[in-house]
Amino acid sequence: MSDIDTPIDTAKVENVPKVEPVRAPENRALVVEPNEEQMLKHAVDLHRKGSLDEADLIYQKILHRNPEHFDAIQLMGTVAVQKNLNEKAIYLFNKAILIKDTVAAVYNNLGNAYKNLGEIYSAILCFRKAIALDPKYNVPIFTLATIYKERVNEKIQYKDLAIQCYLKHFENDPKSYGALVNLGAICGGDKQFDRALDFYQKAIALEPNSHIAYFNRALLFKDMGKPNESIKDLGEVIRLKPDFAGAHKTRANIFKEGKRYQLAVNDYAKTLEIDPNILYGLGDLVHAKMHLYDWKNISEEIKQVEERLIAKKLVVLPLPLSTFSDSPALQRTCAELFVSERFPEKFVLPHFPPPTRKPKIKVGYFSQDFRDHAVSFLMAEIFELHNRDLFEVHAFSIGFQSNGPMRERLIKGVDFFHDVANTSDIAIAELARKIGIDVAFDLAGFTGGSRTNIFAFRIAPLQVAYIGYLGTIGAPYIDYLIADHVLVPDEAREHYAEKIIYLPHYQANDSKRPMPANKFDKKYFGIPDDAFTFACLNTEFKITPEMFSSWMRILGAVKNSVLMLLSSEEITMTNLKNHAVERGIDPTRLIFTGRVPREDYLARFRCVDLFLDTNPYNAGTTASDALWVGLPVLTLMGKSFPARICASILTAMDLPELITTDAAQYEATAIKLATNPELLTKIRKKIDKNRTETQLFNPRFFTEHLEYALQKICEGYWTGLPPADVDCSAVKL
Numbered sequence: 001m002s003d004i005d006t007p008i009d010t011a012k013v014e015n016v017p018k019v020e021p022v023r024a025p026e027n028r029a030l031v032v033e034p035n036e037e038q039m040l041k042h043a044v045d046l047h048r049k050g051s052l053d054e055a056d057l058i059y060q061k062i063l064h065r066n067p068e069h070f071d072a073i074q075l076m077g078t079v080a081v082q083k084n085l086n087e088k089a090i091y092l093f094n095k096a097i098l099i100k101d102t103v104a105a106v107y108n109n110l111g112n113a114y115k116n117l118g119e120i121y122s123a124i125l126c127f128r129k130a131i132a133l134d135p136k137y138n139v140p141i142f143t144l145a146t147i148y149k150e151r152v153n154e155k156i157q158y159k160d161l162a163i164q165c166y167l168k169h170f171e172n173d174p175k176s177y178g179a180l181v182n183l184g185a186i187c188g189g190d191k192q193f194d195r196a197l198d199f200y201q202k203a204i205a206l207e208p209n210s211h212i213a214y215f216n217r218a219l220l221f222k223d224m225g226k227p228n229e230s231i232k233d234l235g236e237v238i239r240l241k242p243d244f245a246g247a248h249k250t251r252a253n254i255f256k257e258g259k260r261y262q263l264a265v266n267d268y269a270k271t272l273e274i275d276p277n278i279l280y281g282l283g284d285l286v287h288a289k290m291h292l293y294d295w296k297n298i299s300e301e302i303k304q305v306e307e308r309l310i311a312k313k314l315v316v317l318p319l320p321l322s323t324f325s326d327s328p329a330l331q332r333t334c335a336e337l338f339v340s341e342r343f344p345e346k347f348v349l350p351h352f353p354p355p356t357r358k359p360k361i362k363v364g365y366f367s368q369d370f371r372d373h374a375v376s377f378l379m380a381e382i383f384e385l386h387n388r389d390l391f392e393v394h395a396f397s398i399g400f401q402s403n404g405p406m407r408e409r410l411i412k413g414v415d416f417f418h419d420v421a422n423t424s425d426i427a428i429a430e431l432a433r434k435i436g437i438d439v440a441f442d443l444a445g446f447t448g449g450s451r452t453n454i455f456a457f458r459i460a461p462l463q464v465a466y467i468g469y470l471g472t473i474g475a476p477y478i479d480y481l482i483a484d485h486v487l488v489p490d491e492a493r494e495h496y497a498e499k500i501i502y503l504p505h506y507q508a509n510d511s512k513r514p515m516p517a518n519k520f521d522k523k524y525f526g527i528p529d530d531a532f533t534f535a536c537l538n539t540e541f542k543i544t545p546e547m548f549s550s551w552m553r554i555l556g557a558v559k560n561s562v563l564m565l566l567s568s569e570e571i572t573m574t575n576l577k578n579h580a581v582e583r584g585i586d587p588t589r590l591i592f593t594g595r596v597p598r599e600d601y602l603a604r605f606r607c608v609d610l611f612l613d614t615n616p617y618n619a620g621t622t623a624s625d626a627l628w629v630g631l632p633v634l635t636l637m638g639k640s641f642p643a644r645i646c647a648s649i650l651t652a653m654d655l656p657e658l659i660t661t662d663a664a665q666y667e668a669t670a671i672k673l674a675t676n677p678e679l680l681t682k683i684r685k686k687i688d689k690n691r692t693e694t695q696l697f698n699p700r701f702f703t704e705h706l707e708y709a710l711q712k713i714c715e716g717y718w719t720g721l722p723p724a725d726v727d728c729s730a731v732k733l
Helices: 034-048 052-065 070-082 086-099 104-116 120-133 136-147 157-171 177-189 193-206 211-223 227-240 245-258 261-274 280-291 298-310 319-324 328-342 374-385 404-412 425-435 490-494 545-555 570-582 600-606 621-628 645-652 663-674 677-694 698-717
Strands: 361-367 390-398 415-418 439-442 462-465 481-483 501-502 532-536 560-564 589-595 610-614 633-636
Touching: 034 052, 034 070, 034 589, 052 070, 070 086, 070 104, 086 104, 104 120, 104 136, 120 136, 136 157, 136 177, 157 177, 157 425, 177 193, 177 211, 193 211, 193 374, 211 227, 211 245, 227 245, 245 261, 245 280, 261 280, 261 570, 280 298, 280 319, 280 570, 298 319, 298 328, 319 328, 361 374, 361 425, 361 698, 374 404, 374 621, 390 404, 390 425, 415 560, 439 698, 481 698, 501 560, 532 545, 532 663, 545 560, 545 570, 545 663, 570 589, 600 621, 610 663, 621 633, 621 645, 621 677, 633 645, 663 677
Parallel strands: 361 390, 361 439, 390 415, 439 462, 462 481, 481 501, 532 560, 532 610, 560 589, 610 633
Antiparallel strands: none
């Protein structure tokens, strides 16, 4: 489990002894009969060979003769620790210390006994005493460093203490490979990338044939946004340790993020060959294959994923699951399992002070996507429109960003913009606490680059999930989920862990987006002017075999029609063409277009007659973009949150005629619209009218209702009430 996207702790792989049988200095003031020395020597020999019971019996015989025999007492303590009799060990070590309190190894062994019992602070005091007695004694230094390292998320100072201890260990032993690797892991986790890199370079120089430093450095490069360097190091890991499943899976993840899907599929397959039960392995394989439209065995693999998930196995990540499963129950199970394994709630920061009413509510929006990204396109005007008499608006940028007009607009649109991409999770949490954020918005959820761990520290009294991830977070520390009654109908309420803030509609929008010029015509894309053009410009992984089959039946029924799809890779285009042939459709009727700048992206919709949505993961921002330029969007509404987002958008724009509930109705409606020009023209005119007369593209309306809801949940908090559903869907403001 720790081998996947988690630096390896060398304390777990180096054979660092927990206890040390030691002898007191020869000059101790203790009278020992000669036969006692012989007995002791024999007992120590047995002890070192692992004959613990026999050694312990001899130690007892020595103590029967001499109850103050220091060696016998402390060695009996080491036996007790090795037999997991830690309370007995503590008694014996303390008894030995009363006789002689200057032996560092006894304090080290006492510390291990306390550590085994979970009495960490007592253990720390013992290790510190051992180090004070012998500053060159590296065993307690390494153990103490590891204790601090394992608790860096509890207090910021633990990070510094761990670093100090590992540096001291390395000072005592310049060949301490383990100290260097752990220093790299700590500094990397704290976003001290250059320092971490230096430690890994030194570790590799010491142990060029060990896979651990290469693997950890690969993860560091990944976090630094250097995928090629990461892939190179993972290649070294695999060369040194071919059966290391975690290296294959991590490389597959990087390939997938870089849209090198065939390489990702190959590595995921190899991962599962090595370890069929590796965490999330099967789900990742299915998701990568969906990007490629590689549907061989996909139905059976999806069935296996769902069966394992029902059995509470960590087989798939929440986002991939939502692309091929329309079960809100399974999505909640998946989210809760993932959060429990990866981001459990942390109770290390102080309790919030008693709630007090405030004249201004401090709202913090957290996202890795404050740049040219769908989240920012939707949220920019909301930030600008917040009522500054009632709200103070903070944005926390938690991921690597690119500069540009959107980022500049976001910075100007909030009261305070915090670039914390290179800040540790706990430091961000403490910053939010120091600022006094009242309501923290997670605009990322489980999307790429998200940092759910920040919210696990409880950065604000009220924490809300919105827009980035479509569905329940399943975490006890996320109090509210924003939705509407289309997304979360009463019959599905039980599948959402959070309390629901019901707004009149779900999706925020930007009324300042430009209306594109008619830059393209159908001929530009190789489409005859008289051909009816269907399109689906959703991301590749949203297209399932079932959805594609529906589209091919639609093309079969609508003569002289084509289907425009978002793809520019030869392998994906070839696969889709082959799937079309299998379904009896001429592959030349598939028109492929790649990704383009945003202004061209909006203009491209002008060349389309009807947008065909996907299921079970609908279009979101893409749907509202299409409607913005007047393009009808036909959706197939399902049961889960992402399978209902387009229906939510269409409802907000009063277009129920474009919402269908099963494949037959979806196909029949598409065919009817494509073969009835008058009906399609009527719907287009309705879209043009409703764009300004309904509320989907009215960000002020959205912001006012959001602010009303925020005041309601804060009022509940201030009066000591627990979180509860808030329904402001019908509130007139």
